[in-house]
Every structure is written in structure tokens, then in C-alpha cells.
Amino acid sequence: MKIINEEGKLFGIINIIDLIAIIVIVLLIGGGVKRVKNSEIEVQEKVEGIEKEALIKFEAEKLKKNVVDEIVVGDILYHNEKETTFGKIVDKKVEEQKDKPDFYKVVISIESKVEDTPKAIIIGDSETRVGSEFVLKNKRVKLAGTVISMEVK
Template sequence: MRLLDEKGKIFGLVNVIDATVILVVLLIIAGAVYKLLLPKTYTPPTEVQFVVRVPALPPESARMVKVGDRMVAGANYVPVTVKHVTVEPAFSTETDAAGRKVAARDPYFKDLVVTLEGSIPITTAQIKLGNQEIRAGRDYFLKSLTYEFKGTIIKVTLIPSQDKPAP
């Protein structure tokens, strides 16, 4: 018995195109069953603590940020809260009498250094809290119900959970 006869049927039973369609459908079903029946892995949440520097704010704006403020993304609260706030005179650069650039403190504007904390299971090579990527050097929008400031993340600390995985 030949594999393919003169009518294009495999072993004289099934057309080649029909066999291909049946094989593709069976592979799709097998993939779906595998995905659905695959045991779920549990990734314990990791506490993410990060520090954001917001430069050169008017003093009235700098006073708005308080410990305990919850951050907002879009129209929803996200699991990020303010843990510590430091207000300091803003850095600026001035030109001295010799024409050199020197660092100086601005007498009016303030820099905010805000420590924020959130908890999330980290399953990829990216930390995202409230739709913002958390990585030192990236911009971060410090946004609550009553304010929104743009700063830069200057430090990220990961504190792994002590929870044991669920059975």
C-alpha cells in the first residue's frame, strides 16, 4: 500500500489537506489543554521601596506631600504609599566671578526626596507599580488625589517576602 495514492489521499483514506487541518486543530486543542491544566505557580510578593527626587518645587507644593499618601494611576489607587518625605533647599548651578559653574542652594525652591513603598509579585525582569516602571534613573510621576509632580527614581531596594508559597 502506497502512502499517497493517485487521488491525493493518505493510505487511500484521508485527503492531504483534510489531514493537515485536523492536525492543526488537534495541536491547538492540545496546547489549550496544556495551558489550562498546567499547575499554577505562586510567586510571593516582593516589597519594593524606592526613593524619588522631585526637583525645584515652590514651598507650597512641597508641603502637600505627606507620609501615608496613596499613589494614583489613571483614575485608580495603586498599592504604593509614601513612607518618608524630606524637604530640602533646591540645588541650582550658578556662575561665579571667574565664569565657573558652581553648585548652589536656591533660597526659595525646594527639592523633595520621597521614599515610597509597594508590594508586587515580580515574575519578569521588570518591576511595575501602578503602570510605572520602577528602576533607578527613570522618571516617576508622584501622583496622588491632590497633586502630581515629576521626579527621578534615585534608589530601589527589594525586600523579598518571608511568606511561604501556598501549596
């Protein structure tokens, strides 16, 4: 008895290409079942923090004059994507950008309620650190910038 006959069938029963396809399908199904069965659901533990007051300095660059004028002390700023409150503007410092005429850099001081946890300072639902980049907005203005300092009280 030949292993592969004239018709290309293995032991005269099944075509060799069909057999390879069946083996590949069985291996893929077996691997998928094993992966799903062995995967652990990772649950991140919610670490409760202490609510505190903080003074955040936020810097935005390359702003036109009309945008700078809409940044008003006393206004509330919100995270653009999450719609959570970031804080209240308590001061703004404006300086013209030396390399780009008609553009300004603004440093905004923001009073914020933060959650101080062992892992991070949380404002709204976002972990916030010096160097964090956010888009903040209110009904008048939308700003992309960077947190340049945080003073938690």
C-alpha cells in the first residue's frame, strides 16, 4: 500500500492538502481555547486618596491674541475628553513669543480639588503630573498645554 496514491490521497483516504488545512484549524482552535482558559482578568485596585486643594500651573503656547483674551480669571476649566472639572482660573500671565510674532505663551494658575493617592495626584478622573499634557476647555476657549508645576496643600 502506497502512502500517497495516484489521486494524491494519503493512504487512499484524504487529500494531503485537506489534511494540512484540518490540522491548522484544529491547532488554531486549540490555541485559542488554551489562551482564553489561561487568561486572568486583571482587576486594578482602586486606591482611595485624600481630597486636597492644589495650585496647578498650566502653560499653553502659540496662542493668538483673541484666544488669550478669552482666558478669564474666575472661569472654570474642564478636561476636554472626560468632561470632568479641572479647576478654577485664579491668575494668568501672558508673554509674547519671541520666535513667533503675534503669538503668545500663557501660564495659567488653577485652583483645583485633587485626590492625593500614593500612586498619583488625580484631578477629575485623570492622573496628573508635572509634564502631563491636556486639552482644557470651557464655554469660551479650548487650550492644549502642559502642567508645569503642582503645589498640593
